[in-house]
Amino acid sequence: MNTATDTRARHGAAGLLDSPILGMAPWIVFSVLVGPGRFEIAVGVALALTVALVVAGRIRAPGSSWKILEVCDVVFFAALAVIGALASAGTLTWLETYAGEVSNLALVAIAFGSIAARLPFTLQYARERVPRALWHSPQFVRTNYLLTGVWGLAFLVAALAGLYGDLVLHNPNNLWTGWIIQIGAIILALRFTDWYPQVVRARAARAGGEPAEVPTVGALFVPLTGYLLPVGIVVLAADAGPAWLGIALIAAGVLLTRTLRRPDTQT
Numbered sequence: 001m002n003t004a005t006d007t008r009a010r011h012g013a014a015g016l017l018d019s020p021i022l023g024m025a026p027w028i029v030f031s032v033l034v035g036p037g038r039f040e041i042a043v044g045v046a047l048a049l050t051v052a053l054v055v056a057g058r059i060r061a062p063g064s065s066w067k068i069l070e071v072c073d074v075v076f077f078a079a080l081a082v083i084g085a086l087a088s089a090g091t092l093t094w095l096e097t098y099a100g101e102v103s104n105l106a107l108v109a110i111a112f113g114s115i116a117a118r119l120p121f122t123l124q125y126a127r128e129r130v131p132r133a134l135w136h137s138p139q140f141v142r143t144n145y146l147l148t149g150v151w152g153l154a155f156l157v158a159a160l161a162g163l164y165g166d167l168v169l170h171n172p173n174n175l176w177t178g179w180i181i182q183i184g185a186i187i188l189a190l191r192f193t194d195w196y197p198q199v200v201r202a203r204a205a206r207a208g209g210e211p212a213e214v215p216t217v218g219a220l221f222v223p224l225t226g227y228l229l230p231v232g233i234v235v236l237a238a239d240a241g242p243a244w245l246g247i248a249l250i251a252a253g254v255l256l257t258r259t260l261r262r263p264d265t266q267t
Helices: 003-017 020-033 039-060 068-086 089-116 121-126 138-168 175-207 217-238 243-261
Strands: none
Touching: 020 039, 020 068, 020 089, 020 121, 020 138, 020 175, 039 068, 039 089, 068 089, 068 121, 089 121, 089 138, 121 138, 138 175, 175 217, 217 243
Protein backbone atom coordinates (compact mmCIF):
# COMPACT_ATOMS: atom_id res chain seq x y z
CA MET A 1 0.00 0.00 0.00
CA ASN A 2 1.43 3.42 -0.96
CA THR A 3 1.82 6.40 1.37
CA ALA A 4 -1.22 8.28 0.05
CA THR A 5 -3.41 5.23 0.53
CA ASP A 6 -2.03 4.72 4.06
CA THR A 7 -2.81 8.34 4.92
CA ARG A 8 -6.36 8.10 3.60
CA ALA A 9 -6.90 4.88 5.52
CA ARG A 10 -5.67 6.44 8.77
CA HIS A 11 -7.82 9.53 8.29
CA GLY A 12 -10.81 7.36 7.48
CA ALA A 13 -10.34 5.26 10.62
CA ALA A 14 -9.87 8.40 12.73
CA GLY A 15 -13.02 9.94 11.30
CA LEU A 16 -14.96 6.79 12.09
CA LEU A 17 -13.77 6.77 15.68
CA ASP A 18 -14.83 10.42 15.99
CA SER A 19 -18.34 9.69 14.71
CA PRO A 20 -21.40 9.39 16.97
CA ILE A 21 -22.55 6.61 14.66
CA LEU A 22 -19.85 4.40 16.15
CA GLY A 23 -21.10 5.14 19.67
CA MET A 24 -24.57 4.01 18.62
CA ALA A 25 -23.32 0.89 16.85
CA PRO A 26 -23.72 -1.41 19.90
CA TRP A 27 -27.31 -0.24 20.35
CA ILE A 28 -28.12 -0.72 16.67
CA VAL A 29 -26.56 -4.19 16.66
CA PHE A 30 -28.39 -5.14 19.85
CA SER A 31 -31.80 -3.92 18.70
CA VAL A 32 -31.44 -5.81 15.42
CA LEU A 33 -30.16 -9.06 16.98
CA VAL A 34 -32.31 -9.35 20.10
CA GLY A 35 -35.43 -11.47 20.06
CA PRO A 36 -36.84 -14.75 21.38
CA GLY A 37 -33.92 -17.11 22.05
CA ARG A 38 -31.31 -14.48 21.12
CA PHE A 39 -30.97 -12.31 24.23
CA GLU A 40 -27.62 -13.69 25.44
CA ILE A 41 -26.09 -13.53 21.96
CA ALA A 42 -27.32 -9.97 21.39
CA VAL A 43 -26.01 -8.75 24.77
CA GLY A 44 -22.69 -10.53 24.31
CA VAL A 45 -22.09 -9.04 20.86
CA ALA A 46 -23.17 -5.55 21.94
CA LEU A 47 -21.01 -5.61 25.09
CA ALA A 48 -17.97 -6.93 23.20
CA LEU A 49 -18.41 -4.21 20.58
CA THR A 50 -18.76 -1.57 23.30
CA VAL A 51 -15.52 -2.63 24.98
CA ALA A 52 -13.68 -2.79 21.65
CA LEU A 53 -14.81 0.73 20.71
CA VAL A 54 -13.89 2.20 24.10
CA VAL A 55 -10.43 0.59 23.98
CA ALA A 56 -9.88 1.75 20.40
CA GLY A 57 -10.84 5.30 21.36
CA ARG A 58 -8.50 5.33 24.37
CA ILE A 59 -5.60 3.92 22.31
CA ARG A 60 -6.15 6.53 19.61
CA ALA A 61 -6.47 9.42 22.07
CA PRO A 62 -4.96 8.54 25.48
CA GLY A 63 -6.39 10.64 28.29
CA SER A 64 -9.39 11.76 26.28
CA SER A 65 -12.57 12.37 28.25
CA TRP A 66 -15.43 9.89 28.26
CA LYS A 67 -18.43 10.75 26.14
CA ILE A 68 -22.05 10.51 27.25
CA LEU A 69 -22.76 7.74 24.79
CA GLU A 70 -19.69 5.73 25.80
CA VAL A 71 -20.68 5.79 29.47
CA CYS A 72 -24.23 4.78 28.62
CA ASP A 73 -22.98 1.98 26.35
CA VAL A 74 -20.85 0.43 29.08
CA VAL A 75 -23.41 0.82 31.89
CA PHE A 76 -26.41 -0.38 29.89
CA PHE A 77 -24.93 -3.49 28.31
CA ALA A 78 -22.91 -4.52 31.37
CA ALA A 79 -26.11 -4.25 33.42
CA LEU A 80 -28.04 -6.31 30.87
CA ALA A 81 -25.32 -8.96 30.89
CA VAL A 82 -25.49 -9.25 34.69
CA ILE A 83 -29.31 -9.26 34.72
CA GLY A 84 -29.41 -11.88 31.98
CA ALA A 85 -26.98 -14.12 33.86
CA LEU A 86 -29.03 -13.95 37.07
CA ALA A 87 -32.53 -13.78 35.61
CA SER A 88 -35.16 -16.42 36.12
CA ALA A 89 -36.68 -18.17 33.12
CA GLY A 90 -39.70 -15.86 33.23
CA THR A 91 -37.58 -12.71 33.40
CA LEU A 92 -35.39 -13.95 30.57
CA THR A 93 -38.46 -14.53 28.42
CA TRP A 94 -39.60 -10.96 29.14
CA LEU A 95 -36.16 -9.62 28.24
CA GLU A 96 -36.07 -11.60 25.00
CA THR A 97 -39.41 -10.06 24.06
CA TYR A 98 -38.98 -6.45 25.16
CA ALA A 99 -35.24 -5.75 25.48
CA GLY A 100 -35.10 -4.30 21.96
CA GLU A 101 -37.78 -1.76 22.83
CA VAL A 102 -36.11 -1.03 26.18
CA SER A 103 -32.80 -0.29 24.44
CA ASN A 104 -34.48 1.91 21.83
CA LEU A 105 -36.37 3.86 24.51
CA ALA A 106 -33.13 4.20 26.51
CA LEU A 107 -31.52 5.82 23.48
CA VAL A 108 -34.52 8.12 23.08
CA ALA A 109 -34.02 9.19 26.71
CA ILE A 110 -30.28 9.68 26.15
CA ALA A 111 -30.84 11.76 23.02
CA PHE A 112 -33.52 14.07 24.37
CA GLY A 113 -32.01 14.08 27.85
CA SER A 114 -28.70 15.34 26.43
CA ILE A 115 -30.62 18.02 24.51
CA ALA A 116 -32.41 19.06 27.70
CA ALA A 117 -29.02 19.25 29.44
CA ARG A 118 -27.80 21.48 26.60
CA LEU A 119 -25.12 18.99 25.60
CA PRO A 120 -26.49 17.01 22.63
CA PHE A 121 -24.47 13.82 22.50
CA THR A 122 -23.33 14.32 18.89
CA LEU A 123 -21.62 17.57 19.97
CA GLN A 124 -18.86 15.72 21.84
CA TYR A 125 -17.97 13.79 18.69
CA ALA A 126 -18.29 16.78 16.38
CA ARG A 127 -15.87 18.84 18.48
CA GLU A 128 -13.15 16.31 17.73
CA ARG A 129 -13.56 16.93 14.01
CA VAL A 130 -13.62 20.72 13.81
CA PRO A 131 -11.32 23.55 15.02
CA ARG A 132 -11.92 24.75 18.58
CA ALA A 133 -12.84 28.20 17.21
CA LEU A 134 -16.08 26.71 15.83
CA TRP A 135 -17.18 24.89 18.96
CA HIS A 136 -19.49 27.63 20.19
CA SER A 137 -20.70 29.00 16.88
CA PRO A 138 -24.53 29.07 16.73
CA GLN A 139 -24.54 27.19 13.42
CA PHE A 140 -22.34 24.38 14.73
CA VAL A 141 -24.31 23.99 17.97
CA ARG A 142 -27.68 24.15 16.17
CA THR A 143 -26.57 21.45 13.74
CA ASN A 144 -25.76 19.08 16.58
CA TYR A 145 -29.03 19.74 18.34
CA LEU A 146 -30.80 18.76 15.13
CA LEU A 147 -28.65 15.66 14.53
CA THR A 148 -29.20 14.43 18.09
CA GLY A 149 -32.94 15.07 17.78
CA VAL A 150 -33.13 13.11 14.53
CA TRP A 151 -31.45 10.14 16.18
CA GLY A 152 -33.86 10.39 19.11
CA LEU A 153 -36.81 10.33 16.70
CA ALA A 154 -35.33 7.40 14.73
CA PHE A 155 -35.05 5.26 17.84
CA LEU A 156 -38.51 6.35 18.97
CA VAL A 157 -39.91 5.07 15.66
CA ALA A 158 -38.00 1.81 16.14
CA ALA A 159 -39.32 1.45 19.70
CA LEU A 160 -42.93 2.11 18.70
CA ALA A 161 -42.68 -0.34 15.79
CA GLY A 162 -41.31 -3.02 18.10
CA LEU A 163 -43.97 -2.39 20.72
CA TYR A 164 -46.69 -2.63 18.09
CA GLY A 165 -45.34 -6.00 17.00
CA ASP A 166 -45.11 -7.24 20.58
CA LEU A 167 -48.31 -5.85 22.11
CA VAL A 168 -50.71 -5.62 19.18
CA LEU A 169 -49.54 -8.30 16.73
CA HIS A 170 -48.16 -10.53 19.52
CA ASN A 171 -45.30 -11.40 17.17
CA PRO A 172 -41.84 -10.09 18.17
CA ASN A 173 -40.40 -11.57 14.96
CA ASN A 174 -42.84 -9.78 12.65
CA LEU A 175 -40.83 -8.83 9.57
CA TRP A 176 -42.26 -5.33 9.29
CA THR A 177 -42.30 -4.19 12.93
CA GLY A 178 -39.21 -6.10 14.05
CA TRP A 179 -36.94 -5.45 11.09
CA ILE A 180 -38.05 -3.42 8.06
CA ILE A 181 -39.41 -0.32 9.81
CA GLN A 182 -36.69 -0.23 12.46
CA ILE A 183 -33.83 -0.64 9.98
CA GLY A 184 -35.42 1.96 7.67
CA ALA A 185 -35.52 4.52 10.50
CA ILE A 186 -31.86 3.90 11.30
CA ILE A 187 -30.85 4.15 7.62
CA LEU A 188 -32.56 7.54 7.34
CA ALA A 189 -30.88 8.82 10.52
CA LEU A 190 -27.50 7.60 9.29
CA ARG A 191 -27.99 9.36 5.98
CA PHE A 192 -29.19 12.56 7.65
CA THR A 193 -26.06 12.60 9.84
CA ASP A 194 -23.94 12.63 6.69
CA TRP A 195 -26.19 14.80 4.51
CA TYR A 196 -27.16 17.72 6.75
CA PRO A 197 -23.63 18.86 7.74
CA GLN A 198 -22.77 18.92 4.03
CA VAL A 199 -25.77 21.20 3.43
CA VAL A 200 -24.72 23.50 6.28
CA ARG A 201 -21.12 23.74 5.05
CA ALA A 202 -22.20 24.39 1.46
CA ARG A 203 -24.64 27.13 2.48
CA ALA A 204 -22.00 28.75 4.68
CA ALA A 205 -19.52 28.70 1.81
CA ARG A 206 -22.07 30.32 -0.48
CA ALA A 207 -22.83 32.98 2.10
CA GLY A 208 -19.12 33.73 2.18
CA GLY A 209 -19.02 34.17 -1.58
CA GLU A 210 -17.42 30.81 -2.38
CA PRO A 211 -18.85 28.50 -5.05
CA ALA A 212 -20.46 25.47 -3.47
CA GLU A 213 -22.98 22.82 -4.46
CA VAL A 214 -25.72 22.19 -1.92
CA PRO A 215 -26.97 18.57 -1.71
CA THR A 216 -30.65 18.30 -2.58
CA VAL A 217 -33.40 16.96 -0.35
CA GLY A 218 -33.74 14.14 -2.87
CA ALA A 219 -30.16 13.10 -2.19
CA LEU A 220 -31.11 12.61 1.46
CA PHE A 221 -33.59 9.88 0.54
CA VAL A 222 -31.49 7.95 -1.99
CA PRO A 223 -30.38 5.25 0.53
CA LEU A 224 -33.95 4.85 1.75
CA THR A 225 -35.33 4.43 -1.78
CA GLY A 226 -32.54 1.94 -2.47
CA TYR A 227 -33.68 0.08 0.65
CA LEU A 228 -37.05 -0.56 -1.03
CA LEU A 229 -35.43 -3.02 -3.44
CA PRO A 230 -34.20 -5.56 -0.83
CA VAL A 231 -37.40 -5.04 1.16
CA GLY A 232 -39.46 -5.96 -1.89
CA ILE A 233 -37.34 -9.06 -2.45
CA VAL A 234 -37.75 -10.10 1.20
CA VAL A 235 -41.51 -9.54 1.03
CA LEU A 236 -41.70 -11.90 -1.95
CA ALA A 237 -39.27 -14.48 -0.54
CA ALA A 238 -40.71 -14.55 3.00
CA ASP A 239 -44.33 -14.17 1.94
CA ALA A 240 -44.58 -11.11 4.20
CA GLY A 241 -47.28 -9.51 2.09
CA PRO A 242 -49.13 -9.84 -1.19
CA ALA A 243 -46.98 -10.45 -4.26
CA TRP A 244 -48.06 -7.15 -5.81
CA LEU A 245 -46.63 -5.28 -2.81
CA GLY A 246 -43.22 -6.90 -3.18
CA ILE A 247 -43.16 -6.17 -6.91
CA ALA A 248 -44.31 -2.58 -6.33
CA LEU A 249 -41.56 -2.00 -3.74
CA ILE A 250 -38.89 -3.33 -6.09
CA ALA A 251 -40.13 -1.18 -8.97
CA ALA A 252 -40.44 1.92 -6.77
CA GLY A 253 -36.95 1.38 -5.36
CA VAL A 254 -35.37 1.17 -8.80
CA LEU A 255 -37.29 4.12 -10.29
CA LEU A 256 -36.96 6.46 -7.30
CA THR A 257 -33.25 5.75 -6.85
CA ARG A 258 -32.56 6.56 -10.51
CA THR A 259 -34.71 9.68 -10.37
CA LEU A 260 -33.27 11.08 -7.16
CA ARG A 261 -29.67 10.48 -8.16
CA ARG A 262 -29.91 12.64 -11.27
CA PRO A 263 -30.25 16.12 -9.71
CA ASP A 264 -27.44 15.48 -7.24
CA THR A 265 -27.02 19.06 -6.05
CA GLN A 266 -28.78 22.40 -5.86
CA THR A 267 -27.20 25.02 -8.03
